[in-house]
Amino acid sequence: MSLSVALSHRFLGFTLEVNFTAPPGLTALFGKSGSGKTSVINAVAGLLHPDQGRITADGTTLLDTAHAINLPPHRRRLGYVFQDARLFPHLSVRQNLAYGRWFAPPSKGPNFDDIITLLGLNALLNRRPTALSGGEKSRVAIGRALLSNPALLLMDEPFAALDEARKAELLPYIETLRDQTQIPILYVSHALAEVARLATTLVVLDQGRTLRAGPAADLLADPNLAPSLGIRDAGAVLTATVTAQDHDGLTQLHTHGGPIWLPKIVAAPGATLRIRIAAQDVILSRQRPEGLSALNILHATITEIRLSDDGALIQLGLGPEHLLARITRRSAEALGLAPGQTVFAIVKSVAAAQTDIGTR
Numbered sequence: 001m002s003l004s005v006a007l008s009h010r011f012l013g014f015t016l017e018v019n020f021t022a023p024p025g026l027t028a029l030f031g032k033s034g035s036g037k038t039s040v041i042n043a044v045a046g047l048l049h050p051d052q053g054r055i056t057a058d059g060t061t062l063l064d065t066a067h068a069i070n071l072p073p074h075r076r077r078l079g080y081v082f083q084d085a086r087l088f089p090h091l092s093v094r095q096n097l098a099y100g101r102w103f104a105p106p107s108k109g110p111n112f113d114d115i116i117t118l119l120g121l122n123a124l125l126n127r128r129p130t131a132l133s134g135g136e137k138s139r140v141a142i143g144r145a146l147l148s149n150p151a152l153l154l155m156d157e158p159f160a161a162l163d164e165a166r167k168a169e170l171l172p173y174i175e176t177l178r179d180q181t182q183i184p185i186l187y188v189s190h191a192l193a194e195v196a197r198l199a200t201t202l203v204v205l206d207q208g209r210t211l212r213a214g215p216a217a218d219l220l221a222d223p224n225l226a227p228s229l230g231i232r233d234a235g236a237v238l239t240a241t242v243t244a245q246d247h248d249g250l251t252q253l254h255t256h257g258g259p260i261w262l263p264k265i266v267a268a269p270g271a272t273l274r275i276r277i278a279a280q281d282v283i284l285s286r287q288r289p290e291g292l293s294a295l296n297i298l299h300a301t302i303t304e305i306r307l308s309d310d311g312a313l314i315q316l317g318l319g320p321e322h323l324l325a326r327i328t329r330r331s332a333e334a335l336g337l338a339p340g341q342t343v344f345a346i347v348k349s350v351a352a353a354q355t356d357i358g359t360r
Contacts, residue, residue: 001151002024003022003058004054005019006053007019007055009043014036014207016036016039016209018036018040018209027185028198029203031205035205035207036205039208043063045078045080051065060151062076077151078152078153079146079183082141084161093121093127096129100146100147110146118143118180118181119139119140119173120173121143124140134162135162138170152183152186153186155186167355168354171358192229193356196216196220196235200215200216201214201215217236221237221321221322223305234278234324238257238277239255239274240254240260242269249263251264251265251267257321260275261295261349263354273357274358276356277347277352279325281348281351287344296348297345300316301342303316311327314332323345
């Protein structure tokens, strides 16, 4: 299922002009606060009627202002998970989940027990929302949305109110939804690390307009897009395969640039992961370095260089994938870096946090 969105809407002092296509998988809407992310997702949900627009999902037209088509929210077959869980406080978790079934179409929907297992909710079924943690409430809200048998799942910064520890607990559940349910997800966030871990497609919004849209791995590794994503948070995503669990607590992985070692990852050999590496954690050398404590030395080719007052962003080719390095402009000039050169990228084993490691 794919989602196609083209919208134009004028607010007081702000104009929304977006156009993108979201293929199957998890599509993240990313941008600074006030860039229009929630307005877009509300238009898809039918909660905002834009001045002009057309929205289609899997061949079904949800909105077409030119032909006076505007399906009401309850006919769009959407599950919406808001920033706050919005659970019914007088109902148990089981009853909150069952409420979602009332809105499921007559066709066969997701199995209740399967959703409970998927989200780890079995021990919570008899509790009331007031007895749940923030992360538990979020999981219940996601379960309720899934049990409505949606054709599309909308998530508007569902973890915005959670601390990093609770967010880290929930990210694997979203990965499972992305990989196992086959339900396309439109996901709003302004946390780049979260987007890098989850998104298969990325739509970058800036002041109400679509700045770029495409495969997440390509956009995250584009040095020219980094200022809009946030220079300090810039980083790329690599595909890595677990090859061994070493006796000293490190996990060995294979990448297109060579082997890397990271602190122990709970995954079996052969598992494919996606690893986010921050650009500021990459050091470059023209020759293969010797006598370093860093274990990860990747063979790469410079594919693009972006110089600015903030320094230099170097895009590195590792076979079909790309890595980003952020160094000072002085270092780039001293090394005489240029596209086409072979370099070595040094990455500390502790540079990638556990929250930067997800399933592919």
